Amino acid sequence: MAGLKAETVLITGANRGIGLEIVKQLVSSESPPARIFATCRQPSAAQELQELRSKHSNVELIQLDVLDLASIEAAVNSVGTSLNLLINNAAILHFESLENVTMETMTKVFQTNVIGPLMISKMFLSHLKEAAQQSHLEGMNCNKAAIINISSIVASIEKCPESFIQQPFYSYYISKAGLNMASRCLSEDLRQHQILCAAIHPGWVRTDMGGLNAPLTVTDSVSSMMKVLANLSQNDTGKYLDWEGKVITW
Ligand SMILES: NC(=O)c1ccc[n+]([C@@H]2O[C@H](COP(=O)([O-])OP(=O)(O)OC[C@H]3O[C@@H](n4cnc5c(N)ncnc54)[C@H](OP(=O)(O)O)[C@@H]3O)[C@@H](O)[C@H]2O)c1
Incomplete structure (x- = not known):
């Protein structure tokens, strides 16, 4: 099984x-990307990111708040080149039942978990298109040009009775x-751009x-996702x- 070989992530x-x-697994992979843009608020x-950056010259630390368009724009400019792989990972979770759900939390969570990733995908589109155009690879893949949205099993409408x-x-x-x-729409829309x-x-x-009761370690989850x-x-x-x-049922 081949490892990830994206040049820019x-x-x-x-x-x-x-x-x-x-970020940790990318720097220690067999073919580390030439540039890893590790973004955070x-x-x-x-x-830990600062330490990684001091040890690995391919790690670049960039300020990006998914709720702040100006920070996304600044990140787009500092990447300033083509981008092979965009991983929309940032998200928030509020513990709330029907009794305590509010307009404010609904709005904040929706902005962070849906609108932010969509705006980031939109604003990095020219970089992704450029990567796809420059690539000599056949077909579509994460080494060429891709957007990966970190979702959750709880998004499955079919599985709602079990998870809810x-x-x-x-x-x-x-x-x-x-x-x-958003992922499904983007996949349809961006197919034309490979x-x-x-x-x-x-x-x-x-x-x-x-939380502490989760069965998977972060190391195992990420190493498995990287292979996928x-x-x-x-x-x-x-x-x-x-x-x-x-495959998870929608
Ligand atoms: N852990 C699980 O069991 C699980 C299960 C299913 C799906 N997921 C998904 O996996 C992804 C990562 O989750 P995790 O477990 O690593 O969560 P986590 O430990 O709570 O980390 C969340 C990350 O998102 C960042 N973030 C939140 N709001 C942001 C914003 N406005 N702008 C930029 N960054 C922001 C946080 O930054 P700050 O430090 O600045 O807050 C933090 O780096 C999420 O999409 C989550 O929904 C996780």
């Missing part, structure tokens, strides 16, 4: 959890279903968001997959 929410682990507080009974988080569930639709788009569920992972990403092809654009590459 950008990750949102790279300062902790799954995003940080993606507050680079000055991102100690455990924890009814209205804003998070609804937002991730919205992100899935840009792949897929949604991937990382599993239930032991991070700040996943490396092997995505033309036939996988528009898919909703789990960290092992299994």
Whole structure:
């Protein structure tokens, strides 16, 4: 199984959890990208990313708040070149049932988990198109030009009866279903430009968001996802997959 060989990769929410682990595994991979754009809200507080940057010259630390268009624009300018792989990883989760869901939390979660990734995809589109045009690779894949949206199993409408009974988080569930639709629309739209788009569920992972009871370590989740990403092809654009590459029903 071939590993990921994208030359340039950008990750949102790279300062902790799954995003940080993606950066760690990229720098130690067999074919590390020439440039890894590790983005986060507050680079000055991102100690682990700063350490990675001091050890690996291919790691660039960029300020990007998915809710702040000016920061996305500035990130687009500092990347300033073609981009092979955009990983929309940053997200928030509010613990809320129907009794305590509010307009404010619905709006904030939707903005962060759906609108932010869509705007980032839109604003990096010219970079992705350029990468696709420059590439000599056949078909669509993550080494050429791709958008990967980190989704969740709880976005599955079909699986709602199983997931909802455990924890009814209205804003998070609804937002991730919205992100899935964004992925599906992007995959249809960007096929013409040879840009792949897929949604991937990382599993239930032991991070700040996943909590201590999660069965998967962040290392195992990310190493499995990296293998899946490396092997995505033309036939996988528009898919909703789990960290092992299994298709999830919408
Ligand atoms: N962990 C799980 O079990 C699990 C399961 C299914 C799906 N997921 C998905 O996997 C992805 C990563 O989750 P995780 O477990 O690593 O979560 P996490 O540990 O809570 O990390 C979330 C990351 O998102 C960033 N973020 C939040 N709001 C942001 C904003 N406005 N702009 C930029 N960055 C922002 C955070 O940055 P700050 O440090 O600045 O807050 C942090 O880096 C998410 O999309 C999540 O929905 C996770």
